[in-house]
Amino acid sequence: EDQVTQSPEALRLQEGESSSLNCSYTVSGLRGLFWYRQDPGKGPEFLFTLYSAGEEKEKERLKATLTKKESFLHITAPKPEDSATYLCAVQASGLRTGANNLFFGTGTRLTVIP
Amino acid sequence: ETGVTQTPRHLVMGMTNKKSLKCEQHLGHNAMYWYKQSAKKPLELMFVYSLEERVENNSVPSRFSPECPNSSHLFLHLHTLQPEDSALYLCASSRQQGAGANVLTFGAGSRLTVL
Numbered sequence: 001e002d003q004v005t006q007s008p009e010a011l012r013l014q015e016g017e018s019s020s021l022n023c024s025y026t027v028s029g030l031r032g033l034f035w036y037r038q039d040p041g042k043g044p045e046f047l048f049t050l051y052s053a054g055e056e057k058e059k060e061r062l063k064a065t066l067t068k069k070e071s072f073l074h075i076t077a078p079k080p081e082d083s084a085t086y087l088c089a090v091q092a093s094g095l096r097t098g099a100n101n102l103f104f105g106t107g108t109r110l111t112v113i114p
Numbered sequence: 115e116t117g118v119t120q121t122p123r124h125l126v127m128g129m130t131n132k133k134s135l136k137c138e139q140h141l142g143h144n145a146m147y148w149y150k151q152s153a154k155k156p157l158e159l160m161f162v163y164s165l166e167e168r169v170e171n172n173s174v175p176s177r178f179s180p181e182c183p184n185s186s187h188l189f190l191h192l193h194t195l196q197p198e199d200s201a202l203y204l205c206a207s208s209r210q211q212g213a214g215a216n217v218l219t220f221g222a223g224s225r226l227t228v229l
Contacts, residue, residue, distance in 0.1 A: 004156070009154075031215050032215025032216075034215070034217065034218075036220075041222070041223075042222050042223070043118070043204050043206075043220030043221050043222050043223050044157075044204075044218075044220045045220070046217050046218070046219065049215055049217060051215065087157070089157075091215050091216065102159065102216070102218075103156070104156040104157040105156060106154055106155060106156050
């Protein structure tokens with residue numbers, strides 16, 4: 001069964017304290033793994049797409065990595081403005097229409113304390 | 115306007131009311147989606163309109179009815195809802211790229227409360 005599990009559910013960091021968020025997945029053929037950021041009262045905002053094991057992408061203080069079973073979102077020296085919920089989603093191959101084979105995790109709620 | 119716009123942002127309705135949620139995208143995308151977001155649950159796909167074809171999640175109750183008059187507009191008609199339908203309803207759009215991975219652009223959501 002295709003599924004996505006994110007951990008931890010919530011994470012509190014001091015400003016400048018680096019850490020990582022985990023996204024474990026099982027899917028019958030990976031088409032892509034996505035990271036989104038969601039602020040309170042807003043919709044998810046796209047961050048990264050990763051396609052194959054070993055791939056890495058960076059944006060400011062965020063770096064996403066991918067293996068065959070999981071992805072990590074590394075946050076280096078976070079700032080309070082990085083506080084948000086981070087969602088992971090996995091798109092499985094095989095079906096013609098994209099989003100009915102897109103599986104989301106429940107997210108990690110990150111709080112960065114000044 | 116740019117991006118994906120949803121109205122209303124907040125809606126309170128009784129179980130016997132009929133209301134509609136509206137979504138509009140200005141990105142030139144050719145696929146539009148409705149998702150339901152409930153606390154501590156993954157985003158749940160409700161409906162997809164892609165290249166004039168509709169795909170739906172069979173577990174969505176018939177009290178939710180989508181309408182997509184063109185590639186830029188999407189509606190979700192609501193009638194005889196239940197309190198458990200209270201949630202954030204997200205609209206999204208994407209460019210269908212065949213076998214490629216589809217990046218979704220989301221609207222800000224419509225927060226629905228059913229009394």
